[in-house]
Amino acid sequence: MPAKLILRNKTYEVPHGITIKQALKQLEIPLEEVIPTKDGELVTEDTHLKDGDVIRLVAVISGG
């Protein structure tokens, strides 16, 4: 089972075993613009994705 990354209404699937940083790079999502969370807790980008992990990405950029 792959790991999932969710940003706004989109869900992305990535292979497990890689880090969040590597997953973001694959998906071309800039790390500067999101905060990864797992089970409601903030996690750092070096966290390795396990089978079935669900990572919610909180978008941080705002306009104005």
Added chain:
Amino acid sequence: MRCRKCDQKAVINMRHHKLALCKEHYLEWFVAQTERFIKKYRMFGREDRVLVAVSGGKDSLALWDVLWRLGYQADGLYIDLGIDGGFGYSRESKALTQAFAEERGLTLHIVNVLGEYGATIPEMAQLTHRGKGKPCSVCGLVKRHEMNRIARDLGYTVLATGHNLDDEAAVLFGNTLTWAAGYLRRQGPVLPASPGLARKVKPLFRFYERETAAYALLRGIRYIYEECPFSVGAKSIYYKQLLNKLEADRPGAKLQFYLGFLKAKEEGLFAAGKETVPRMHTCPVCGQPTTAPGKCAFCRLVERVEERKELRIKNEE
């Protein structure tokens, strides 16, 4: 990754500071850093009455929370712009701001633009044909005027906004692309008080947007996550994305860009040349300073809104 201070699991890694921290130490660090910057840039003291402009977003609520924890006299001002965007943007953000203030027993002033001036921000833009479908310039004008008005009427000495480093770097980037000398000269974390206007400060200006968001999340602050519906495609967002590309390859690039600007300014790079400081006049209607004689831009806007509304009513009759 481990916290530098206690070796617990880190929740955030700030590459530009080479600093990873756990939840407890991050919250502590953020508050202490804010205090440090307030002092370093001589923003205000404990004797000052500070009015915090709050929008219901992460930055302004994080700022108000920190000032409250530090024991400053900080009250809030929420301006109800009457923006809906299909999801009740203003209604939602107002409710979140009110809940935030109630939980902490803080004083919140609310100005309702519709109630005060007879039209919401989008209506004002539409009635006066300003901004080509986007009410952002009208919105900026109204917000500035109302913040100044409330600060003066209620006797606040300082007006604080939640601008973060990404906001400031994006504005600087835009001003630099066009070499907007006048704006460059005025841009900074502290704008001194002038006759009729309170001092303006940005205590969070050295934090990355990612850091203010992390603070709000870790503190459990409920803020409006959705963007203002009119900010879609905003230039400021585009500039932030460009700067973040630089940041990805060179951690610290954003911070360096902005702090380098402040230093250059201090050294006289943007000293006033031939352009003289405009003589200020006083608006006969609202009493706020304005660059040209006669009514200020805000009062002219309100006048036009009233005219157009009357015309509309007449046409319907």
